[in-house]
Amino acid sequence: MKTKTLMGAMVIAGAALSTVPVLAADPATNLLSAMCSGCHGTDGSSRGPTIPSIAGMNAEYFVDSMKAFRDGTRAATVMTRIAKGYTDQEIEAMAQYFAAQKLVRFPQSFDPKLAERGKRLHENYCEKCHEDGGMKSDEAGVLAGQMMPYLRFSLDDFLQGRREIDKKMKAKVDDLLAAEGKEGLEAVVHFYGSQHDK
């Protein structure tokens, strides 16, 4: 992918700059973001078992998600009501904050056999966009270590039309379902849930 090298360069530039204190998130943004941790976990890493982690999330995906919640184009329990409380500028500032937080993946219970099968299926159907076994957050949130019930809700929302799905992803999910059935998709969820730090 062409963008990869470009991104790599950006990350290096970013790392070099990160020693300049001026770039530290400002206290008001820290405070704004700290208001979310009661649900999403301290600094955005959720202890689970359900509410998703938002630490280490690609900033653009974060912004898109918050705006979709705010517009009501993405189904949600609470985030629709929450996102309406923030301006574009505040959402962008929080996006930077959470993108810079290191995601801590807390352990979840999963079926190792299913996870093994899911790993293979992920490589065949999902890796292209959710790279490094879903560790990378480019297209979406980090899938590796994401809360399993949340992943099921998201997949269900895509399939039921409650949330707009990328056309190419839809094709892949349909292929997977046709070839492996619902259990195949569940296996991929177990694969993501099997990845943890501690």
Place this chain on the structure above:
Amino acid sequence: MERISRRGFIKAAGSTALVGMLGAPYLALGATKKVVVVGGGPGGATAAKYLRRLDPGIEVTLIEPKKEYYTCFFSNEVIGGGRTLETLRFTYDGLKKHGVQVVHDTVTGIDGGAGTVTTAGGQRFAFDRCIVAPGIDFKWGAIEGYDEKASETLPHAWKAGEQTMLLRRQLESMADGGTVIIVAPPSPYRCPPGPYERASLIAHYLKTHKPKSKILILDPKDGFSKRPLFEAGWKKHYPGMIEWVSGQKGGKAEAVDVAARVVRTEMDQFKGDVINVIPPQTAGRIALAAGLADDKGWCPNDPATFESTLVPKVHVIGDASIAGAMPKSAYAANSQAKVCAMAVVALLSGKQPPTPSYFNTCYSMIAPDHAVTIVGVYRLQDGRISEVPGSGGITPVDASEEMLRREMAYAQSWFNNITDDIFG
């Protein structure tokens, strides 16, 4: 793929803001600054932890009599039989790891002028700033016949622990066909939806085990938090089981007869087999004793910093504080604690406190697969904590069963994450 590159770009830019919370450019200079925190509930414990996270150079002492804290949040589930009390127990070991000095004692005096706190155990602590979060106390006697002694027979269960279990045991030993009376408190009080969540979860227990029983809520108010959602849930899961008597309809309890298990209102008498009296409330007693409360018993403050308007250098957060549009909840206390901690760190180094923002969520469980929420996003407007117009509010009344199920699933995560943010 145009989208990837767009997202990739921002991600890269984002990685420059690495320092996050810990990088707040406020470090207290000069001699070690001392902050004393009074009370180790959601308010006090969060404040102590975040002070240390923001500036490890500050000496933080937390004074709390109890070695173990039982959360009120989710205690209604214990009362309904859906969880054990043990799952609500937290210790202060996590705070100690952040370098908070935890002292188990009861604060008896706070002197803002001298900058000292004194305790029942005869200890004395000096402070540059003090943060007070003692929660609530009850107005014993406001309902005739209901004093602390009476609560050993007719539990309030509005502070978690032994009281929670007392109410649970009484429900367990009640015969089928019995009447449970919940005496709801007047506003303001801790956890506005709490009495109605309690009625729901007791109803769930009764429906499963003692289906001929009834629940009567005697209320001095004419409305309550999330009312349309509770009423819809009651109709769906517990038809005919829960009766709510509003203030207008004579629901205000005037007196209780403990021995006879009778609640007297202006016009009527109600006999209950189990009676749960949630009395009128004030800020925790120490706040009143220290001159931090107004004549109504709650603590006025500058909402940008939560510094008392009555006693300088002393801040009041959590249930004890007056906080504009915010309800008295654990989420609110946790949110206020962060605003206050940031402000205190700034003030200690002679800086301007950051622009504040505040937040609240309360999950209420109605049945095992049915929960609802209220959300509040707040900013400071004309010196008052006010909701951002058009945001927040309650779960839509027409929410699908799928969404109500999810709210229940998410509630569990809220509990795990907020308790970790407070005590972890």
